[in-house]
Amino acid sequence: MSTDNKDNMNDNTNKALDRAITVIGVLAIVLLAGALGASYVPSVPFVAIQAARYAGFACIAFFVIGSAVQNKDFLADLAKNRTTQNGTKSLITTLAILVIIGVLNWFGTRVHQRVDLTANQQFSLSEQSKKIAKGLKQELKLTAFIRGGDPQGRQLKDLMAEYGYQTDKLKLELIDPDREPGKVKLFFQSHPSASQRFNVLIIDNGTKLTEAQGVGEQDVTAAILKATQTQEMNVYFLQGHGEADMEGFQQDGLGQAKQALEKQNYKVQKLSLFETKNQVPEDASVLIVAGPQKPLMPQELSALDAYVKRGGKLYAMLAAGTDSGLEGLLSKYGITAQKDLVVDPRANLFGDAAAPVIQTYPNHAITQGLRPTIYPAARSLELAEKAPTGVTLTSLVESSDVSFGKRNLKDRSAEFNPSVDKKGPLKLAVAAILDASASSKPTRLLAVGNAQFAGNGFYSGAGNGDFFLNGVNWLAEQDNLVSIPPKTNEPKTLFLTGQQQSTIFLATVAGAPAAMLLAGGFVWWRRRRS
Amino acid sequence: MGKIWAIAGREMRSYFVSPLAYVVGALFLLVSGYLFSLILFGSREASMRGLFENLSVVFLLITPALTMRLLAEERARGTVELLLTAPVRDRDIVIGKYLAVCLYLLFLLALTLIYPAILAWVGKPDWMPILSGYLGIFLLGASFMAVGLMASSWTSNQVIAAISTFAISLIIWLLPASSSVVGQQFGSVLEYLSVLSHQQNLGRGIIDTTDLVFYGSFIVICLFLSIRSVEVYRWR
Numbered sequence: 001m002s003t004d005n006k007d008n009m010n011d012n013t014n015k016a017l018d019r020a021i022t023v024i025g026v027l028a029i030v031l032l033a034g035a036l037g038a039s040y041v042p043s044v045p046f047v048a049i050q051a052a053r054y055a056g057f058a059c060i061a062f063f064v065i066g067s068a069v070q071n072k073d074f075l076a077d078l079a080k081n082r083t084t085q086n087g088t089k090s091l092i093t094t095l096a097i098l099v100i101i102g103v104l105n106w107f108g109t110r111v112h113q114r115v116d117l118t119a120n121q122q123f124s125l126s127e128q129s130k131k132i133a134k135g136l137k138q139e140l141k142l143t144a145f146i147r148g149g150d151p152q153g154r155q156l157k158d159l160m161a162e163y164g165y166q167t168d169k170l171k172l173e174l175i176d177p178d179r180e181p182g183k184v185k186l187f188f189q190s191h192p193s194a195s196q197r198f199n200v201l202i203i204d205n206g207t208k209l210t211e212a213q214g215v216g217e218q219d220v221t222a223a224i225l226k227a228t229q230t231q232e233m234n235v236y237f238l239q240g241h242g243e244a245d246m247e248g249f250q251q252d253g254l255g256q257a258k259q260a261l262e263k264q265n266y267k268v269q270k271l272s273l274f275e276t277k278n279q280v281p282e283d284a285s286v287l288i289v290a291g292p293q294k295p296l297m298p299q300e301l302s303a304l305d306a307y308v309k310r311g312g313k314l315y316a317m318l319a320a321g322t323d324s325g326l327e328g329l330l331s332k333y334g335i336t337a338q339k340d341l342v343v344d345p346r347a348n349l350f351g352d353a354a355a356p357v358i359q360t361y362p363n364h365a366i367t368q369g370l371r372p373t374i375y376p377a378a379r380s381l382e383l384a385e386k387a388p389t390g391v392t393l394t395s396l397v398e399s400s401d402v403s404f405g406k407r408n409l410k411d412r413s414a415e416f417n418p419s420v421d422k423k424g425p426l427k428l429a430v431a432a433i434l435d436a437s438a439s440s441k442p443t444r445l446l447a448v449g450n451a452q453f454a455g456n457g458f459y460s461g462a463g464n465g466d467f468f469l470n471g472v473n474w475l476a477e478q479d480n481l482v483s484i485p486p487k488t489n490e491p492k493t494l495f496l497t498g499q500q501q502s503t504i505f506l507a508t509v510a511g512a513p514a515a516m517l518l519a520g521g522f523v524w525w526r527r528r529r530s
Numbered sequence: 531m532g533k534i535w536a537i538a539g540r541e542m543r544s545y546f547v548s549p550l551a552y553v554v555g556a557l558f559l560l561v562s563g564y565l566f567s568l569i570l571f572g573s574r575e576a577s578m579r580g581l582f583e584n585l586s587v588v589f590l591l592i593t594p595a596l597t598m599r600l601l602a603e604e605r606a607r608g609t610v611e612l613l614l615t616a617p618v619r620d621r622d623i624v625i626g627k628y629l630a631v632c633l634y635l636l637f638l639l640a641l642t643l644i645y646p647a648i649l650a651w652v653g654k655p656d657w658m659p660i661l662s663g664y665l666g667i668f669l670l671g672a673s674f675m676a677v678g679l680m681a682s683s684w685t686s687n688q689v690i691a692a693i694s695t696f697a698i699s700l701i702i703w704l705l706p707a708s709s710s711v712v713g714q715q716f717g718s719v720l721e722y723l724s725v726l727s728h729q730q731n732l733g734r735g736i737i738d739t740t741d742l743v744f745y746g747s748f749i750v751i752c753l754f755l756s757i758r759s760v761e762v763y764r765w766r
């Protein structure tokens with residue numbers, strides 16, 4: 001505080017001032033703590049909290065200035081101390097150290113490493129979201145209307161923080177409609193097309209608005225993609241030959257697959273070549289033929305042939321036990337579909353030998369990090385010894401060593417017959433890259449010896465859905481959409497008995513503090529004795 | 531280094547021979563045990579994330595009481611002259627005192643190890659986030675302690691030291707709340723300066739070098755300013 005003679009001169013005034021400053025300091029704390037506490041109580045109007053906050057800051061300012069005036073001798077000494085040389089030097093070093101630490105922290109926010117220690121990487125974005133965030137070129141403004149204290153708001157904030165570590169192109173603003181009605185009004189005045197709902201993330205890319213359907217990572221990533229994509233991607237499902245129903249939600253239907261495609265920003269449509277006079281639409285990004293049960297007409301096959309030649313992407317799913325005519329088209333590119341049924345007596349689904357489960361995959365973008373996949377009633381594909389010129393074939397899915405291709409489909413047994421059946425491993429899915437040639441443009445093909453794998457019955461349980469989506473994304477050359485690693489949130493919920501609850505409560509609230517006091521008492525008693 | 535430990539040792543002894551360490555320890559256990567039980571019964575989750583977030587409030591409240599006397603008392607009693615004329619550097623005094631109070635912080639945190647033990651008894655906690663959470667709460671507590679030491683170096687009045695500690699800590703705590711008022715650019719700086727937001731990452735199991743750099747810098751600045759302030763006192 002002040003020097004001794006000063007204290008003697010203005011002792012009483014000083015003491016009164018000291019007391020006033022202390023009171024104001026306490027008042028500041030009460031106001032700010034009150035504002036902090038009240039912000040968790042929804043019924044307190046925002047204006048009152050804001051007022052308390054500002055009053056608190058004013059008191060703090062008064063406290064700081066008052067203390068400075070009271071300690072002015074000390075501060076004056078700080079500014080012009082006896083050893084002036086020493087003081088200037090000290091001021092310079094102080095400033096230098098502050099600047100160095102400031103710069104260090106500035107770098108720290110830009111160049112940093114992050115480790116997620118949770119058992120299942122709970123707080124890490126999927127590789128897919130990271131790739132998309134890192135690839136962002138334009139700035140996006142994200143707005144969400146979320147009520148204070150809503151857990152969804154917290155989830156969204158956590159999520160946006162993770163995106164924030166990947167890119168600085170995303171600007172998030174959370175608006176609490178109860179606290180900031182003015183901001184809400186302003187937003188909807190400038191964005192009249194936005195839907196006025198809570199917990200919806202609205203993304204503004206400068207020209208149009210995109211809305212995420214939820215606050216989960218999937219929804220947000222899909223919406224970010226949608227907001228940055230300029231051209232529309234069309235997926236067509238061929239119809240008219242007993243293909244799997246793309247809208248159905250029965251076991252074999254593709255309803256889930258269609259919804260997943262739409263979430264990834266694809267426009268999904270049916271295609272009947274009869275109606276389009278055997279022309280695949282020009283705007284088709286991917287054409288899916290999902291396990292036709294009846295053969296395609298020769299005109300239809302030549303339409304598909306022409307489609308592939310002009311650079312169209314074809315996803316051919318071939319059902320076992322049928323002859324659709326696609327086999328001929330594929331054989332031109334070195335893929336021969338076998339007339340067999342893949343049986344795996346060991347790795348299969350619940351003992352059904354005709355539903356092989358594949359757990360490891362050859363290295364390819366489509367199958368990277370993929371969970372096990374199931375192929376019920378599949379036929380195998382064989383690759384030509386030497387692929388036709390300009391064609392690169394990659395096997396994606398292969399059955400185990402003990403599996404075999406059953407050729408006599410009338411025989412219901414799961415026994416390997418060496419004279420008839422083909423021994424595994426067998427290829428179940430093949431990706432083909434076609435280079436440009438005199439008669440055709442470069443393109444990509446995907447053939448799977450099964451259609452049921454993408455059906456609702458198997459879509460979400462295993463890795464089947466990811467395999468299907470990754471395939472479409474690879475065909476559409478949307479490679480940044482590929483690779484969705486699984487993330488299982490194992491429940492950590494505890495079930496405590498009443499006995500356990502009371503034991504825990506007693507031990508933590510009474511037992512532990514009492515033990516501490518006893519230890520203190522013991523030390524005090526020993527010291528008094530000695 | 532020997533001198534620093536000597537000062538830290540003297541300080542630690544003065545905590546543990548008086549009832550102070552035990553009374554504060556017992557009250558700390560009472561409050562945190564109550565919070566632990568309530569959070570556990572409410573969330574029914576074998577994690578300590580909720581407790582760590584609430585413990586930061588507890589530290590905000592008890593730090594002024596633990597640090598107010600560190601240097602202010604020496605100054606008021608005049609014993610600081612003894613210290614200053616002894617063949618130790620100002621740096622040794624400040625770091626030694628800080629070390630002592632950090633060791634006491636570790637002692638408090640060691641007492642709370644009964645909570646993870648209880649979690650292991652009733653469930654299967656995810657250990658790594660608990661470990662990083664302890665690191666986070668220690669760094670947060672150590673930052674508050676550094677503020678307290680700094681405030682204690684300014685004055686011989688312990689009440690002023692305590693209230694200054696509380697005021698500074700609370701303002702730093704509340705900085706993000708005012709970030710929306712001052713605009714995006716400056717607001718993100720304010721958000722960065724909050725000791726609390728850096729603890730949140732560690733509390734949920736994410737170790738980010740940004741947070742470690744922040745706490746390290748924060749503590750270093752406070753200690754540096756404390757040393758300067760002791761030096762200035764010596765010149766007078």
